[in-house]
Each structure stands twice: as C-alpha cells, then as structure tokens.
Amino acid sequence: MKNPAFFRGTHRRSRYFEGWYFKCISADRKHALAFIPGMAVDPDGERHAFVQVIDAARGKTWYFRYPYAAFQAEKDRFSVAIADNAFSAEGLSVNLRDDVTIQGQLVFSNSKPYPVSRLNPSIMGPFYFIPFMECYHAIIHLTHDIRGMIELDGQVLDFTGGTGYIEKDYGRSFPRTYIWIQASHFDSSDASFVFSRARIPFMGSEFPGFFAYFSNFAGLSYRFATYNRAKLADWQVDQASGSCSGKLAGRSATLLFSAQMSGGGVLRAPIEGQMDREIVESIGAEVTVTLYDKQDNLLFAGTSSQAGMEISL
Template sequence: MSGQKGFEGWYFKHQKGDDMVAFIPGQAESGAFIQLISQEGAQQFEVSNLTIHDDMIRADQCCFSGQGCHIELPGVSGEIAYGSLSPLCSDIMGPFRFFPMECRHGVLSMAHTLQGCVIMDGHLHSFDGGLGYAEKDRGTSFPRSYLWMQCNAFPKPCSIMVSIAHVPFCGVSFRGCICAILYQGREYRLATYRGVTIKSFSPEYICLSQGSLLLELEVAPSRTGHPLRAPQCGKMSSTIRESCNVHLRARLWKRGKTIFDLQSDHATYEFVPNHGA
C-alpha cells in the first residue's frame, strides 16, 4: 500500500437482536487492515493486499460489496448476503463534498436485510432476518472531537445516523452536523448546510432544530466501549472507542406534531471529547 495517500475505510454493520458484528476494511499510509467489533470486543487484522474493483472490496481472502460479505480471517469466518440497499437521496456531505475536507463521510445504506452467519472463535452468530448498515470515510484524519451514532433496530422501520464534529474548514473551524433519518420509507435530513441549529449537545443528550423539524436523542452510553484504530494524518495511529448495544430514545417532531417516539437497545456509539487542543 505504499502509494496510498490518506485513508479510506468502510463500515459494514450486522445486527440481529443483541447480536452485532461490524467489519471495517480499509487502507491507510500505514497499510491495509480489517477491524472487527462486536459486543464481545474488538480485533484488528493486518491485510497484505486490498483492492477495489466495480465496488467490490477485496482484502486478502475477504470480500465486501453491496451484495454482502465473505469473511476468512483467523478465528473468524462466514458469509452474509444483503437485501436491497437503502441509500440516501443524495450525498450526506451536501455542498461540502466539493471542498477539501479532513474527513469525508458517505452513507451507503441506511438499512438492508441480512441472510447468513459468522463463526467467531467456534461460536455461530446467525444474522438471518437481521438488519445491516453500511458507510464509508476517507480523508487524512478523523475529527479531533466528535460524536457518531447509528441505529436501525427499532420497533418500527426507522434508521438514524448522526454525527456532530469539530470541522476544520478553509483556515477556520466550526461544529458541523450531519444527520439522516429513514422512517417508514421517508428520508429526513438535518445538517449544517441545511441550517440546523444544535440546541443541546452532550454525550447523553442531543437536540437539533431545523425549520419545522425538532429531533431529540437521549443516550445511555457505555463508559468504556471497545478500542478501534482511527486515522490521524493518514496513518492508523489513533485510538477511539465504540460502544455496541447502547440504549437510545429518539423523538422527531414536525411543526410540533410527533412523527415518532422510538426506543432501542441496539445503537452503536462513538464519542471523542474535545480536550482543548
């Protein structure tokens, strides 16, 4: 991977009830890799060769695409097929996709059905009838401080992705927000480029207002989470922590009328505080 500039990584999440596993293939200036995170913990695997062709990511003996994934890793194997993906109507970055950015985020699918299983350390994890989510990032570094959360395991068809981050931009910086909601087939989006106001922001509570929309997210995050490597200046030299199966209550209003009030115990969550750097 000597010619790789910056980093590029994908996040393929698979959830069925309390069972969750996500695979994170990627490449950076420090080499190619696959990371795995589940409710049991996180693992990192070095990869000798990663290629991308016709939206197929091949990382040694593993393959990832919009159709599913094939896994052959030490102590981990399996195959999961994906149903029809649910992409957003347009790029989640909005007009910021045209500018140089420290990190560009992309949502590949808010929700899709799963069929298949993964065997980890001799234990079979079946995801038949479960739900998946997929996204990607590329750039040089993750934001120095940010919150990211995703959940699509609700009592009703609903998928939420939200990220609030410190964004350096053209010599200045600001707190940016991207949030996508797919509820019963309809997309709602709250974002900095659409005039969102971050009315409240803490690790446990987020309140966003945009036009006639008001979103409240109440979180009960794990205080530990599992360690994942993260990019810094093009190399996977930083560490973040991701929590699985976090409790989330999500409420969305439009013109004061409740669109939904849903709860889940299966959100994934990352929070990197600002240490005043």
C-alpha cells in the same frame, strides 16, 4: 459524479485512509458484529490494508493487518477484497485468522440506500465538493436484510433475518473531536437515525459542524445539517458516562434525541494516514428519538438498541 462508495485512493501517495463500515445485527439481537475493511498510507508513503472487527457481546475488537498487495478494489462499482475477505453492497465473506478465527458469509437484500442527488451526493451536502476536507463521510445503506452465518472461534452466529448498515469514511484523519451515532433497531417501527457532530478544520480555522438524517421508510425523511441551516440546541455530551442528547430544529420538523453507550471496544483510527489513534466504539448503545412537526404533532417516537456510538473529545 463518482459514487462515494467506490474506492478513491488509487493515486494517493501519503497521508490518506479509506474505510467501509458494515454493522450486522442478528434477528434476535443477541449478536452484533461490525466489520471495517480499509487501507491506509502514512506520511512516509508506507501502505497497508486492514480489517477491523467489533464483537458487541464480548466487548472485543480485533485489527487484522495485511500487506497492501492484498488489497483490491473495483473502479466502477463498490467491491473491495483484502486477501480472502470480500465486501460489497451485496454482502461480505470473511476468513480472518490471528489469535481469533472469524469465518463466514453474509448476503444482503432489500437495501435502502441513502438518498442522493447531483447537488447532494452524500450526507455531507455541499462539503462533499470541497477538495481539501480532512475527512469525508458517506452513508451507503441505511438498512438492509441479512442472510447467513459467521463462525467466531467455533461459535456459529446466525444472522439470517437480521439487519445491517453500511457507511464509509475517507481522507487524511478523523476529526480531532467528534460524536457519532447510528441507530436502526427501533422498538416502535422500522426507522434509521444517523447523527454526527465534529470540529471541522477549514482554511486555517475550524468550526463545529453537524449532520443528522432520520427516515421511517414510510414517508418521513428529514435531514438536519449545518449546511441547510438547521440548529442544534440543548446540546449535552459527557464522554466519561458515554452519553449525549440534543434538539435538532429544521425548517419543517424538530427532533429530540438522547444516546447512552453500553460497553464498547477499542478501534484504531487514522491520523494523517497512520492508524495510531485509539477510539472507543459501542455497538450496543441505546438511542431514543422523538420527532415533531412544526405544529408540535408527534410524528415518531422510539428507542433503538444495538446502536453504534463513538464519543471522542
């Protein structure tokens, strides 16, 4: 079973993308950056590599485009290089120059990977094994510690003592409509929460599917998903205000959540391998999570700032 973090697009000739998402939050939470290295092949077979960057403090995003020849990826481990930029499970180094200069190196340690098994190799569960899905999603690190600095147009941003998150998407296109939330910085304790809901094309039709995962890294871990018969109730979403909320009911726990975007920047997303779609992502969203067991005993309650969030309807 190939690790979902590894590069998969070597033999893809058209209509394909692959990208990794690195979110980095400083210890004082004043700095929040996300780096998205990747590659794309359009319907005509034209390839290119890219690195996208989100700066939450400025509300800005940048798209650095490279010839595909600048893209390199290891076959048997998670290691990606694009020109002078390198990304792996152990850290990243960037030397990005255009109308902005972004340079620096971050080292990751004490990582907490998403738990996988042969039957559940990713958050997608059994859908991971279906060969014709539009988009595949994988969580690589739920959290890790960061050491290092990034210089952004002459301003030094210190990320030492901060925390990060890594995930990945690959396939043909992002879902036509979807919501995505990722939160790690809870006020009450160390925890991680990920949620996504999308319209999923399947054999000529489509259906609404969702997955969610919560862990406090101290004995509480719950997965809620369409494929494990969990239910999403009291669902509300408003793209105009950038808010959503819902109730996840599983076999052994119930999780209530609400999320509110704050600011955001425009990213490029794939449509049939073309990076032409524009989506708005915030990495300064506020997410509140409350978790109960089946006897209504409170297991966790907390609010996270600097959460990642996208609503595309």
